[in-house]
Amino acid sequence: MSAPLPLEGITVLDLTRALAGPYATALLADMGATITKVESMKGGDSTRGWPPFENEHSLYFDSVNRGKSSIALDFYTPQGKALLRRLALASDVVIENFRPGVMADLGLDAAGLRAEKPSIVIASVSGFGSTGPLSQTAGLDQVAQAMSGLMSVTGKNASELYRVGIPIIDIYAGVFTAFGIVAALVGRERSGGGREVSTSLLEAAIAISAFQGQRYLSTGVVPEPQGNNHPVLAPYGMFATADIPIIIAVGNDKQWVDLCALVGDPQLSSEADFATGSLRLSHRDVLTARLELALAARPGLEWVEALRKARIPTGPIYNYQQVFEDPQVKHLDMVQHVTRADGTDLPLLRGPISVDGQALPIRKAPPALGEDTEAVLTALGLTAEQVAGLLASGIVKTAATQTVS
Template structure:
């Protein structure tokens, strides 16, 4: 049985580069939108130059650009800028992550775009927002992680502030922007009009502060690095077993009682230091030491099995290789295999959302080569082949290969 993709029929012009905007556009592509990745000449998206490389292809680029068609276009030429505006008049969504003011310099402000296409949705991602005293700051992920307070409570007291191990500001701003685009698409059904959807690395990370942010807003508590312990629940964190660390999360009173009994420390249940969760959080260091004594007598696999059997959340700390080898990951079909035009068979983590329209998998198009679809896409937008050939000769556009 075939299923219609959720965003089938939606056309997206992806003007973005690096990670935040491309990740947004990739999510829309995963959901069925037709995404045209417009890359500047001569080198294309800057991320193509970032290592490490599979052959001569950046794996950073590969990670954020499936389900797109690449058009290589000289942004800086007057003819290229005109083509870009004409294409924007014929799509549903434009995604960009330029510095504030660049779209206006290109003649593609919201007002100018809506004059061409009133139904257009403009998704804009910046580093620090489009207004305010820091709006002109360069938008780099680690800078935003530090600015938003994320690094201040990530890490341990010994390590001090630490960045999250992926570019979480870029990725989450792309996700927030994609959510906003979906909302704008739905609203357009009733209003008939497009709108600007805007977020930033700063705003996206502030939006993820969760309990750490609420602790400050409600109680004035400033979170500090706490390592691998949960900020407000104990025992919940990393504990050493006989053969290495595992994570245990006894988040409820019932789970705590079961854990204490399981490891042979039932007497701790009535210990005044550990009666309530608040007591256990206050004495978490002592509790960790007490729990690790019996945990150190058996391996992680044994403890994990026994805890899960009792309904206590637990699991090993896998490295990336362990995670991809995990039978549960394989059972969920999270890794998809497809053919790349130069790399051959390659694998990629697909979209983690499961729904009827995505039952056949995520990857319809592999991450494209630079300018791979230039002629094809320009023909789709109504430009005659003779005109495209002239643009190729004049280096306004470039046709890459193979198709």
């Protein structure tokens, strides 16, 4: 892009591991922020050891660490703590997902950092929140899916509950954290002062409950899973055709009437049992059987084409191979190629946001552990001799020293 990216010039010290925090900082990197990922010399981010692998590369790690630099550091020596604090105070933003209290143990308590640098923004992601009876408890995505009610509305029925097939709560917590950071940066432009922003997996998971949580709060009705059907709209879900199942999503009465005409059963729309959205929901099983009887006349992709022409929302159910072969996905240029430090090619998903009509490029491949240690320290103002001393004393490591040690 010719114009500066929205967050160009913003520096972020990334102390997060796993997925929620790294997802947040990947989004910030997409927008132009400079992300310095500080990792323990003892293996780095835990996801570096998580499958799936391509040779020695964790694709789990690669998927959320685009656009970042990595410095490998001994967190718990006095020299390491002093260096970490210096890195923090040189940054606009510090983001962490340690257990509450660990930042203070590292000499990075929010009050101390803000006293020394009032403009700093500090962001935290935890499992259950920074206070309360579970604040010191480890939390992971599926635990949050379970405790937030999400699993209770996901599955075939009330006795067959499923987790979502991706770590959806980690991802949402990351998105919310990135939003909080950007909001704090905007506020800083007005007030001159930084803020502390935080969320947790549990809060993020409950926050996305939308009408399901609101249904219970307002009516006392406990929602149950509806399989592949929409919980409150019909017809809206997965339907069998002559060959493959497809998704049909009717959102209003006009689409309902048009659907009935399109499948060759126009009188269906005027039958008493299906006259309103509430009635269609009440008689959903009978309605689905009627529609699938008509849909059995043609292959699924033919129906998708016809439904799209009629402006009725629809689509096939893809596996990931089919996703990346889809013409619309290819047109959006979702997959970009970057070169890792070891020279290997990595096809990588870009971020989902475009600016001024342009998709944002991936500016740097996911880093090897300690790949940028020397560059980060030099940018911090250390001399070559000082960097060499830190390397020699084992306070920091580079990717090269990781390999030979």
